[in-house]
Amino acid sequence: MKYKRILLKLSGEALMGERQYGIDPQRLAEYAAEIKQIHDKGVEIAIVIGGGNIFRGVAGASNGMDRVQGDYMGMLATVINGMALQGALEEAGMQTRLQTALKIEAIAEPYIKRRATRHLEKGRIVIFGAGTGNPYFTTDTAAVLRGIEVGADVILKGTRVDGVYTSDPEKNADAVKFDYISFEDVLAKGLNVMDTTAFTLSQENKLPIIVFDMNKDGNLLKVCEGETIGTTVTI
Ligand code: UDP
Numbered sequence: 001m002k003y004k005r006i007l008l009k010l011s012g013e014a015l016m017g018e019r020q021y022g023i024d025p026q027r028l029a030e031y032a033a034e035i036k037q038i039h040d041k042g043v044e045i046a047i048v049i050g051g052g053n054i055f056r057g058v059a060g061a062s063n064g065m066d067r068v069q070g071d072y073m074g075m076l077a078t079v080i081n082g083m084a085l086q087g088a089l090e091e092a093g094m095q096t097r098l099q100t101a102l103k104i105e106a107i108a109e110p111y112i113k114r115r116a117t118r119h120l121e122k123g124r125i126v127i128f129g130a131g132t133g134n135p136y137f138t139t140d141t142a143a144v145l146r147g148i149e150v151g152a153d154v155i156l157k158g159t160r161v162d163g164v165y166t167s168d169p170e171k172n173a174d175a176v177k178f179d180y181i182s183f184e185d186v187l188a189k190g191l192n193v194m195d196t197t198a199f200t201l202s203q204e205n206k207l208p209i210i211v212f213d214m215n216k217d218g219n220l221l222k223v224c225e226g227e228t229i230g231t232t233v234t235i
Contacts, residue, residue, distance in 0.1 A: 002226030005044040005120060007147035008035070008156045009140060012050035012081050014214060022053060023081065028088040034214070035125070036092050037221040044120040046150055047127045048143035049085055051077030057135065071135030075102060078139055082129035083107065095124045101133030101142070113149050120150060140198035148205045155207060156223060157194070158214025163231035164191055178231045186233060193233055202233075209233040 010031070017024030039045060054077035060070025079100055086096045097119045098108040108129060109115065119126045131142040140157075147155045164186070165175040183203040186193055193199055193211060202209055212223050212230025222229045 001038075001041050001043055001224050003043060003153045003224050005150070005152050006038075006046070006154055006156050006224065007143055007150070007152035008045060008047045008158060008220075009143035010047065010049045010085075010158050010214065011139075012053035012077065014053075014158065014160065015049075015081055015084070016053045023084050025088075028084055029092070031085070031214070032088040032092040032094075034217070034220045035089060036094060037218070038224045039094050039123070039125065041221070041224070042123075043224050044123070045125045046116070046120060046146060046152060047082075047085065047125065048131075048139055048146055049078055049081045049127065049129070050139040051075070051081060051131075053077075054080060068135045071137075072102075075130040075133070075135075078131055079104060079108065079129040082127045086127055089125055089127075095122075096127060097124050098127045098129055101128070101130040104130075116146075117150050126150075138195050138198060140194040141201065144194070144198045144201045144205075144207065144209075147207055148201070152207070155202060155209045156220070157209055157211045158220065159211060160213065160215055161211070162213035162216070162229075163211050164193055164233070166191075179228050180232050180234065183233060183235060203235070206235050208235075 015023045017027035051074045055073045057071030057074045061067040086098050089096045099111045100108040103110050116126050128146045131139045163177045167175045169175040210232050
């Protein structure tokens, strides 16, 4: 395996499957099966999951809600997704721990870096919920932050597109995919990989990001084996 310890970022919207809202149990089971393939190979797995399938602070604010209130609701949404994913992973036979940036002691451990790394060493999958615990941030930023903290080798951003393109492939037939691109070139070309805060944090800490299609069978395993899947963003 090319990567020994990974931080997998899944968006909340990915959990919707074909639905318009919420969580698709079928999609959850598929993700659990993909994750099991790399778990069986001994990859240490930390996961950050988004909440966009349930609630986004920005959307609340655009409807007149207080932004900070909305952001905390978004953070709680990520905990719901984290619990759903935890259930699916355990159903598939893996040991997991859910750690949250906001304390919800009846259902999750509070985030403690040393504890999280110990779980990883023991082969438990650690899901980080509630983002960074702060409003005005995103779960992409949480993914990079936790990735750096636990010493992940790479951030794997599992999405429904298969990488970073010269322009939006859904709008432009001429769009070309990058296999590799530098952080600097992403910025110079105005491409969108993650929000600026997350992206800069990754760049400053020299933590590579791989954007890949998580919905394609076996892709996660191939990425961990070092195959050129998706787009790798490096220094
Ligand atoms: N959020 C936040 N702080 C964080 C992470 C998330 O306030 O550190 C809130 C924010 O409102 C965000 C929502 O939680 O819109 C859901 O997270 P995100 O939009 O990143 O989820 P995704 O797009 O990955 O599904």
